[in-house]
């Protein structure tokens with residue numbers, strides 16, 4: 001059995017201590033992200049996932065939006081200090097990939113395929129999840145760390161304005177990426193017995 005792909009899957013982890021010491025160029029990262037998303041399946045090949053790759057000042061701007069927006073959300077000044085440190089760790093990364101679902105395409109398929117209308121929206125999110133994990137794994141294969149954050153929907157309006165996001169694109173996830181400054185701790189797994197059934 002060829003385990004190369006499975007080994008790469010194992011290599012993908014949530015890396016929270018990210019830095020800016022990159023071994024790939026921005027152009028290489030762009031083509032990696034584009035290829036991983038392009039090759040990820042979507043229901044009816046509807047290709048509903050959209051992505052915006054932020055570098056430099058634009059990357060910093062995103063995390064400034066997040067930290068400023070969180071000020072009115074957290075319960076105390078003390079909690080805000082911890083929040084600020086957490087957001088600073090994302091800003092310390094090299095760049096951020098924003099993932100969106102184009103709800104106009106979703107609505108169109110709901111109309112075109114009424115039999116599956118109820119499934120189209122969850123399928124678009126499954127498609128986005130697959131695309132996100134393919135990018136995450138392809139980055140890991142190149143020794144680039146990443147993690148996934150969800151400050152949507154509270155940042156949606158400001159993100160739309162700041163990065164000129166089309167009205168129909170709905171923000172679903174934020175993925176800071178960069179050099180791996182500290183590897184992830186070992187993770188635990190539930191018992192296979194509770195997760196799988198193999199029947200013959």
Ligand SMILES: Cc1cc2nc3c(=O)[nH]c(=O)nc-3n(C[C@H](O)[C@H](O)[C@H](O)COP(=O)(O)O)c2cc1C
Nearest residue numbers: 012013014015129133147148149150151173184187
């Ligand atoms: C759909 C999805 C949503 C997640 N949301 C967050 C999040 O909002 N913040 C975060 O720090 N990690 C988030 N994670 C990361 C998980 O916590 C992480 O993948 C899990 O604990 C396993 O660790 P690993 O990624 O190192 O294998 C998310 C992961 C997935 C697949």
